[in-house]
Amino acid sequence: MxxxxxxxxxxxxxxxxxxxxxxxxxxxxxxxxxxxxxxxxxxxxxxxxxxxxxxxxxxxxxxxxxxxxxxxxxxxxxxxxxxxxxxxxxxxxxxxxxxxxxxxxxxxxxxxxxxxxxxxxxxxxxxxxxxxxxxxxxxxxxxxxxxxxxxxxxxxxxxxxxxxxxxxxxxxxxxxxxxxxxxxxxxxxxxxxxxxxxxxxxxxxxxxxxxxxxxxxxxxxxxxxxxxxxxxxxxxxxxxxxxxxxPAQPDGSKSAVIEWLDKQPNESVIFVSFGSGGMLSAQQITELATGLELSEQRFIWVVRPPMKGAADDAFFTTKTADSDDTSHYLPEGFLTRTESLGLLVPTWAQQVEILEHPSVGGFMSHCGWNSTIESICSGVPMIAWPLYAEQRLNATYLVEELGIAVRPRVLPTKEVVAREEIENMLRTLMDEKEGKKMRENVKKLKISAENALxxxxxxxxxxxxxxxxxxxxxxxxxxx
The missing domain is CATH 3.40.50.2000 (Glycogen Phosphorylase B;)
Structure with missing residues (x-):
């Protein structure tokens, strides 16, 4: 050499x-x-x-x-x-x-x-x-x-x-x-x-x-x-x-998302995002929106138009035509009824910056490993919503081995997850004793991760x- x-x-x-x-x-x-x-x-x-x-x-x-x-x-x-x-x-x-x-x-x-x-x-x-x-x-x-x-x-x-x-x-x-x-x-x-x-x-x-x-x-x-x-x-x-x-990459000026988070109580917001390639059906988007509304939890949702094919349809590009116009695929009146609790972000968001914000207390995720690592390293427990690739395997590991996530009873790729179950998962993660235990587990893993590196x-x-x-x-x- x-x-x-x-x-x-x-x-x-x-x-x-x-x-x-x-x-x-x-x-x-x-x-x-x-x-x-x-x-x-x-x-x-x-x-x-x-x-x-x-x-x-x-x-x-x-x-x-x-x-x-x-x-x-x-x-x-x-x-x-x-x-x-x-x-x-x-x-x-x-x-x-x-x-x-x-x-x-x-x-x-x-x-x-x-x-x-x-x-x-x-x-x-x-x-x-x-x-x-x-x-x-x-x-x-x-x-x-x-x-x-x-x-x-x-x-x-x-x-x-x-x-x-x-x-x-x-x-x-x-x-x-x-x-x-x-x-x-x-x-x-x-x-x-x-x-x-x-x-x-x-x-x-x-x-x-x-x-x-x-x-x-x-x-x-x-x-x-x-x-x-x-x-x-x-x-x-x-x-x-x-x-x-x-790493988080602040660009020197606060985004509207971070400014909104600054106004929320600690660990009170659920972040909903299904990764760079994941998409949901029109029916599932309706159930998710209604479940979020019923739960009365604060939320940030990275929302995309419904998929027309497989769950990984957005893999090669995160840009979708008309992705900013949510009126075509969200329940009528949803935006008005949830404006005091939630924030919609079209297509893509600064995920690391959001997860690291002290106001974020949960992450509804597709369980892609990049997102999972980012959530663990931010000390944020998850709702596991696997869509494709090895995500079902990851979801099982997070729930059964690590104790840092809750998941639907059915696979989201096989059946539509009902609004009532979504509401229950959100309340479990954000309000109940079970969610508190997950939060303790993930914070221990956060420290373990820092020590390993x-x-x-x-x-x-x-x-x-x-x-x-x-x-x-x-x-x-x-x-x-």
Missing amino acids: DGSKLHVAILVSPGMGHLIPVLVLANRLATHHRVKVTVLVVTTVFSPPECQLLKLPAEQNPVDIIELPPVDISHLVKPDTKVGTQLCMMVREALPGFRSPISAMNHRPDALIVDLFCTEALPIAAEFNMAKYVYVPTTAWFTALTLYCPVLDKEIDGQYVDQEDLLKIPGCKPVRPEDVVDPMLDRNDQYYYEYVSMGNRIPQYDGILLNTWEDLDSTTLKAFKENEIWRSMVKIPVYPIGPLRR SEGGSSYNSMLEMLKHVTTNLKASEHC
Whole structure:
């Protein structure tokens, strides 16, 4: 290395939910560990928030960002092609364009980190003699399911969702059939084959980075280290380096949302948002609005027009036509009747700033892991409302293992959650003894998260171990 900085490249697939954790990881490596970082982004039609993230001025963004040439997959997709399959196709088409910027670098990367949808970059990492790591920006439990899916594929006949027994994973909490991740919902769909391939490729990398920490995910992390089946299947180190999350980014002037929050009592407001990609049906929007009104709780609701297809329809863009005109899809008179209690925000909001505000006491969330991490690190308990991807798994973990969330009795993607149940969940979280206990639990996890990331903490040390691993491999290759 001739005394120069370690150089790490990170390849990321499209989507706000993928871009955020990668940029946070990149910033952490650059600012806390003095690593040169280049992020290479597989491009699509970016939403306004994504463009804002990618175009930050240099003083706010200590990493280099390279946007790979856009790819056209219109000839490959059908009207019913799943979002996850489209992501795999985009990355596959974009990978040839990945070689050129790497070749042109004076100091080529010493290591390559890829996200889950970019694991096909394995041969390119070998071609440029880069140490190679997979970044899974969610739980160890999800990672265990992904790694074990190729085994389940051989052992189980029929659809997973039709199984009567729990899906057993060595040393880990078993998975209920209804909680399986999206690609496992239909074993005949291409997305399932893509997912099984990911599970087969990951162990061929040099290590796995997880956006979790020891206290949050202790059972599965212990299984990776000690369980004999895992030790024989996955012979690479697993590095829990989280929680990595966006910092609050005040722009110097208070937004109308923050000014409204300043006028509310402490821990009195429920924040309702279903992430950058989540949408609800027209009927569910009506029930949610009515449930909020019946509960008489203060609220901020990031509201979008009803979906016309799948719950992840907004994945590739958070901008929807006519999204500011709520009169077409909210109950008549709702705005007038709730104007003293609630605030509607169209399409997108400053989530971290809102969750960190002392007036916010609860978060109705789709349970995407970025949002979950942000809520935990703000000490805010949740109403778990899973919509797609691994969110059902996350919701079960938050409710049953961590005790920091309440959830509907039915899956919101299978049935409409009724207004009465919504009202009850809101009152439970914000007013009742059960909600108080959740608030205590999440505040303990907040402290645990801060300790894990502090110098000498478990996640800080785990990142150091990973960088040491890169350096050791680099020195070994230089002597070959």
